[in-house]
Amino acid sequence: MKFSIAVHEGPYTHEASDTAYQFVTAALEKGHEIFRVFFYHDGVNNGTRLSTPPQDDRNVIKRWSELAEKHGLDLVVCVAAAQRRGIADADEAKRNGKDADNIAPGFRISGLGQLIEACIQSDRHLTFGD
Amino acid sequence: MKFSIAVHEGPYTHEASDTAYQFVTAALEKGHEIFRVFFYHDGVNNGTRLSTPPQDDRNVIKRWSELAEKHGLDLVVCVAAAQRRGIADADEAKRNGKDADNIAPGFRISGLGQLIEACIQSDRHLTFGD
Amino acid sequence: MADEMDEMMEGGEIKKLMYMTRTAPYGTVYALEALEVVLIGAAFEQDVCMVFADDGLFQLKKGQNTEATGMKNFSPTYRALEMYDVEKLYVEKESMDARGMTEDDFIVDVEVKTSDELTSMMEDMDIVLNF
Amino acid sequence: MADEMDEMMEGGEIKKLMYMTRTAPYGTVYALEALEVVLIGAAFEQDVCMVFADDGLFQLKKGQNTEATGMKNFSPTYRALEMYDVEKLYVEKESMDARGMTEDDFIVDVEVKTSDELTSMMEDMDIVLNF
Amino acid sequence: MLHTINKSPYTKNSLDTCLRMAKEGSAILLIEDGVYAALTGSEITSTVETAMKKHTFYALSADLEARGIQDRVIDGIKVVDYAGFVDLAAENSGVQSWL
């Protein structure tokens, strides 16, 4: 079955990103397809590579990046939400006149249409948020 | 009178940062002293210079930077909360092996002791958060 | 938006999509960013409706003036929904009554539905998106 | 921490400081990051107490095991509070009763206080910090 | 003591907890989504009116106006601007920011 997932809250702040990660992992293990994980609202903060969590805790962002690499996951960060909150890739940084970017490996920035498309194309859509 | 302020939520996501800003502005206009504004939890996300809000909306981060410059405000971002969430200055980026930093002008990264000290040194402490 | 338009054109069957919004405006960003999804989603020409329940009703209150807060007043955008063919706006009666509000309070025309009516509608949806 | 210790030494009068925590652990980070403030705050040697009200009580529930969630179990840290001279831990009776909990449920010794008792204590504080 | 409430009473329990713990005679200021507690004619109104016998209630004008409810405020709730908020924080012995 084809699932799409929305994550609405940032890493550590809310369990939403953790639950989404565990759900996606379990779904992949069962042979389901993950069409897309869309990061919206503060969820875009899951896509920063500047996070350095305590060594005795999980690394929420790295975990997503690794899962994406292993399974070819499409991790999409909403561009409008990302602009408000300061998540940028090289292109976005350039376009907005910023001197740095912070996107983590495996994430890409795109429009809200990607969320709607994911809903339409998938058999099930789940939202994790606050 | 000497006030200290804690901001617990990120920009745009929650009105906390807006209310804190308006309170601080009003307090300064009345001749009060702002001992420190301490950014904790997701409040640390107020300290990124990579934010590019829509042009028809307020610029929460720039507003704090400008207020800090004008009034010599002490805007402190909690280092532990910032590390989890990916807010870093040049020193922090270097220490944590990151290739970029994103701290906004007028903000500095320091320890939680700065919050306790602010409470102790001030006549009043207010928290804005969720 | 061009790529989104292209995707839309590819689409085949029309799906029934419900946006459910339950948060007040301004205190948090969810209401504003939900509205942004609805506007973009309109380009996909699905069969959409929007439900305002709990504090979501407050998004539609007439007479919002955000000047003193410094925030952006996005309430006029609800009036634009019609132009985007988002015409089915539902308000939950139980939430409206609890808040002492009436249809006259709203900036746009809405249909008031009981929670039982919304139950049936929700079951009929292909997708429910929550904010 | 060295600079914080120095600041502490400078301090003169001892202030009465209450930490008020009202959120459950794990669902959100507030409980964990509140505890981090209390631990750092201990170095300032003020007269501190910590109040667990509403869902904050759940932070102290015995038998937490976070393995399957992948999160860090920080509940043992409450046992360390005593070593940091944070000894006054209060649980609101009304919140405890509503949740069907008793003192036996908690990982540390606490004093159960009614909301009326907490009212008086709160009024007596120099600072109340909320998380 | 000044108590601030920034949560809608329909959504979260902050006002309830505040009313359980605030000392008689305290000032309670409604800000952000907390201003919805000031609405007249709602199912919360009687709770607030009862609490007004023990406490002085204030509501932040900027947040009432943003939400379009400045004309619907329960009689007896005092409306203040940000400067008034600062004054309340200064005049009272301390601030308890309920979250």
Added chain:
Amino acid sequence: MLHTINKSPYTKNSLDTCLRMAKEGSAILLIEDGVYAALTGSEITSTVETAMKKHTFYALSADLEARGIQDRVIDGIKVVDYAGFVDLAAENSGVQSWL
């Protein structure tokens, strides 16, 4: 339809709203702080027990264990792991993620 609830019933109104709108016979899965609704002997217990006559309740084991309440779950609530969550999402006709 599968309804997920991730909020503590003591703090937020999500469970109430879900129970108002969920069709009889729906599955309701408690996750994250939502698992506190599964607690036996609390002031919420009777609400959930009444709702169990109309709906099938599930609770996520990982979240129960994290909170140390896996031995306090109301009789009749089915405990599932993340794989069981995936199965519920697949088996039901759709998912309504109450926030």
